[in-house]
Amino acid sequence: MSQTSYAPGISAGRISADTILDNFADLHPPLTDHEALVAADRCYFCYDAPCVTACPTAIDIPLFIRQIATGTPESAAQTIFDQNILGGMCARVCPTETLCEQACVREKAEGKPILIGQLQRYATDRVMASGVHPYLRAPDTGKSVAVIGAGPAGLACAHRLAMHGHAVVIYDANKKAGGLNEFGIAAYKSTHSFAQDEIDWLLSIGGITIHTDRSLGRGLTLAQLQDDHDAVFLGIGLSGVNTLALDGDHAGLCNAVDWIASLRQSDDKTDIAVGRNVVVIGGGMTAVDAAVQSKLLGADTVTIAYRRGRENMSASMFELDLAASKGVRILYHVTPTSVDDGSITFTHSETGEEINLPADQIMRAIGQTLENAPETLAISGGKIKTDDHGRTSISGIWAGGDCATGGDDLTVTAVAEGRDAAEDIHASLMGKG
C-alpha cells in the first residue's frame, strides 16, 4: 500500500503523485493579461529608476513595463533580452525581494512593489512561446572563443559573443547543459523543461556548439584551449562542496546539492527518496530549497539547523517565510557535533545546551567551493580573481559567475558577468584583429 509521511526511514512516494505534482507547480503562476495590465499600470516610470540600479543586469524596467502597459509585450521582452538573455529564467529565480522589487519606490510608499519579476516573465514567456529568437548573428569574424561551463555565466557569454559574429565552443563537464539552472534551482521555480527549452531558444541564434561530458582539468587543458581558440571564458561555477566533520556514522547523510540535482532530473519526482525526519545543515538558499522540497515530497518534520543567528543568514525573508509556510522549522545558533543512526546532536552556541533531533536524513548545505580551476590563475578568497571586465590574471582568459570574484552568487549576477566579459572579449579580439 502507499506509504505516508510517517513511514520510518528514507523512502520515495510518501504522498500521491497528484499531490507531488500540485506541490511542485509554479511558485508564482504566470500572470493573465488582465493581471499584467493592472500590475503594469502601477509603475510610475521613475527617472533613473532604483529598480534598474538594483538589477545586476540593469534591465530597463520602467521601459519594459510601459511597453507591456501599451500593449506591446513583445517589445518589452526585447528590452529585457537586450540586457539579459536569460531574462526568462531570472524572472523565475531572482530573489526580487532583495533586488529590483526591494528598490521599487512603491515598496517604499506602500510596502507593495510592482510585480517586476512576474511582469518580466509575462513578457519573456510570450516571446519564447512564439518560438521567435529576436537576434541575428553579425557577419562571421573568423574568431573562435572557448567557453567552459554551460551555466548562466557561460550561456550569457556565448550568446553575446555569437551576436558579435564569433564562433563559440562550449565545453561542460556535465551530461547536460544549463549548470545550476538545470541541476540546482528549486523545481517549483523552474518548472517542467523550462531550463532546457530556454537553452534551445538561446542557441537558435546559431554559431554556438556545445560539447557535454568535457571537463577542464580532466582531459581538457587550458594550454590546449588557448592554442585552439582566440580567447577563453571560464564559467565553471563552484562544483565542490564543503565537508563537515562529525563524530559517528549515519547512513542518511548527503549533500543537499546532489539531492536537489537528482530531484531536478526526475520527471514526476515520485522516485525521489526523502526521510521521515529531515535535518538540513546550513543557512543559505540551498538549505532553504532542500528543506522546502523535502517537505513538498512529504517529509514529516524538516528542520534547518544554522550555526549563527537570523541576521547572518543569506536566505532572504521571503525565502524564510516560504519555508515557514511549508512547515519547515529553523533552529539558530546550533553547531552539529555528532550523529548516530536515526539522530543528530547539536550544541547551542549561546546556552551550551545539547540538542538531540531525530534524523533519518541529514543534508549538508554549508557552501560550495571552486574545483578544477587551472593552477596558474590567481585566486582570491577561494575564487578566480577577475577585474571589472572579467579579465583573469592571465591575458586571453576571462572568467565570470560563481567561480569568479565580484558580485553575489546569483543567476542574474552570473548572466551580467558573462555578458560583460563577452563585450570585453569582443573589444579585445576586434582591437587585435
Place this chain on the structure above:
Amino acid sequence: MADLTTDFIGIKSPNPFWLASAPPTDKEYNVRRAFEAGWGGVVWKTLGEAGPPIVNVNGPRYGAIYGADRRLLGLNNIELITDRPLDINIEEITRVKKDFPDRAMIVSLMVPCEEGPWKDILRQIEDTGADGVELNFGCPHGMAERGMGSAVGQVPEYIEMVTAWVKKHSDFPCIVKLTPNINDIRYPARAAKAGGADAVSLINTINSITSVNLDTLTPEPTIDGWGAHGGYCGPAVKPIALNMVAEIARDQDTSDLPVSGIGGVTTWRDAVEFLALGAGNVQVCTAAMTYGFKIVQEMISGLNQYMDEKGIASVSDIVGQAVPKAKDWQDLNLNYVTKAEINQDLCIKCGRCYISCEDTSHQAIAVSEDRVFTVKDQDCVACNLCVNVCPVEGCITMRQLPLGATDERTGKKVEEYGNWTTHPNNTAANCS
C-alpha cells in the same frame, strides 16, 4: 523592421515623433538630450522679436488634473513664449542643428501682427539651418492679451495675412499652428491654406481653469491670491484634438493640406490614431514633461512592432487610413444592431456594468443570486456603457446580430444598410 522615417512637407526625420514648441524645446541643453534620447524632430520654443525678453510669472505656472493613482491626465499652464534673448536662442538652434543634421528643426515664431516684425524675425533666423518655421497662432493667455497668439488664430483674415507675409519674406516651409479655442476649426485651416501655408499643426492649448483652492477660494495655479485662465493639454485633450485633425482632413478645401497632429499624444498608440486621421506626424509636449524624453523609445518600439505586425512598410501608409471612415452621424447605419455580451470566464464580478445600466441606462443587465451578470437582449440598446465602465479589458464585448436575425428588443429583423436620411421617422427626408 518597419521604416519609421517621415517626410513632412519636405522635412525629413528618422521617426514621426517631434517635440512640440514648449519647455522641452526651450534650450540647447534640453534639445540635445531629446535628440540623444531619439526624438525625430523638435519645434523650438516660440521666439518673439528682438529687444527686452518676455517675463514670466515667478510663482507656479502649471495646474493639473489627476486620474487614479495620481496619474497626470491634464496640465494647464500660464507660461508665455521664450523668456530668453533672441540672439542666444538663434546661436543655440544653429549649433544643435549642425550637430544633428538628420533631425527636424523647426523654429516657432510669434511677433506683433505687422509685416515689419515678421520680415525682421525671418531674416534673423535665416542662417540657423532650420528646416522650417511654425507660426504660433495658438497661445491662449498673456500673449493673446497683447494681440498675438490665439488673438490672431481666432480671426481667419489675420491668419491668412500673416501667413502670406511669411511666405513672401522667406523660403522656409511654413506650418501654421492653430488654436482650438474657436467654434469651427475648418475656417482657420482654410485661411492658413489661402495664405500659402505648407501645413497646419494642431492643437495648441485650450482655455481652462484646472481647479479652485477650497481653503482660499482662488483659482489654481494661484499667484499671490489670484489666478488667470491658462492653456490645457495632456491626455485629456486628445479626443478634442483628434476630432479637429479629422475635420480638416475631411474638409474638401483642406483635405490635401498636411497636418502635424498635437494634443495628448502619450504613447505610440495615440500617435497612430493621429496618423490614421490624417496627420503626417505628431508633436508631443505633456507626455515628455511628465515622464522625460525616454518615452520616445516606447513610441518607436511600439510603432515598429505595430507596423511589422500589420505589414505596413512606411509611416505614410498609415496617414489618413481612417479618414474615409470618419462620417457625419446621419451617414451611420441605423440597421446595424449589436448586443452586449459578458464573458463569464473573465468577469471579476465587480458589478459596475450592472449598476451603471440599472441606474443610468436601460436596465438590461440581470444579476443572479450568486453574482452572475448577464445581458437581457430584449432590453439592451447596445449603448456600450457597460463596456466602458468594466475594469477588465475584453470582458464585455458587442456582438453584431446577423442580417435577418430578430432584435429581441424591437421584434424587428435586421435589415440592409439604411441611415437617417431615408428613415421613415425623418419628416425632412419624407418631404424632399
